[in-house]
Amino acid sequence: MQIHTLILLSLTVIFAACGKPAEKDVSLKKERISPEQMSLIIDSQNITCGDQEFCPEGVARMFAINFEDVNTSSTCSAFLIAPDLVMTNSHCVYGKKLSLAKICSGLYFVFPHNGFSYSAQCSQIIWRDNRQQGRRHYRDGDNDFALIRLDQNIPLQPLKLRRGGLRAGAKVYPVVVDQVGGYTAKITKLECLVEKVMPKYGVVQLSGCPVISGNSGAPVMDEDFNVVGVIFASSDNTIRKPSDEQSLRVRSHTKGFAFSMDHIHKVIGHLL
Known part of the structure; x- marks a missing residue:
């Protein structure tokens, strides 16, 4: 077809x-x-x-x-x-x-x-x-x-969820999917620093974290591959062309934003 x-x-x-x-x-x-x-x-x-x-x-x-x-x-x-x-x-x-x-x-x-x-x-x-x-x-x-x-089981190892892993000054690793084209993508590990924790809303601000479009929903991991948060936004999401995103990311001072696994457990822990 x-x-x-x-x-x-x-x-x-x-x-x-x-x-x-x-x-x-x-x-x-x-x-x-x-x-x-x-x-x-x-x-x-x-x-x-x-x-x-x-x-x-x-x-x-x-x-x-x-x-x-x-x-x-x-x-x-x-x-x-x-x-x-x-x-x-x-x-x-x-x-x-x-x-x-x-x-x-x-x-x-x-x-x-x-x-x-x-x-x-x-x-x-x-x-x-x-x-x-x-x-x-x-x-x-x-x-x-x-x-x-x-609609079916995936025969891969599910990621482990961990509470308490997002504190100010901690180093974390969002593992994002970079959307290169209709048929191609790349899994990229970012290295970011927890800059600010806003427990009232469960939101964590990550510095040195060039999240780009298509990364929404990515797991934020600790060094032991535990998921401690979920990426949901960036301080600059105006770039639209994947090629521009990749070339500009290395010079980016973008901040990433994630929900902590502590907050997610408070809201939907009964479903996990």
């Missing part, structure tokens, strides 16, 4: 977005994509790891597809916390005027492993913050994290 050139172009550009579509371009017509076409794209994924010594199993490239208009589709990062359960951001599982079932039908996850990959789709959105409503900017009190049940 052939995939329309415009669809591929849309995927390459739109998939640079950090859990949301790029700014709406009124010149773009609605471009549909079928589940069959999306399956071909999923089967052709090439996801590499930038640091083989720190490349934990269970980190996934996440696709949020609107089959009726691919221009409003996006990508995020996600990670496995049980064989059939992933965690990501709430803003990654929102679609304007779409039902939960419709949103779930467009969620795909690709887990790379030793040159191979496992893929799965959403079977149920277990939890998301309905107040968050896919906003582009964080509002105090938003709980920008989500749990999604997969």
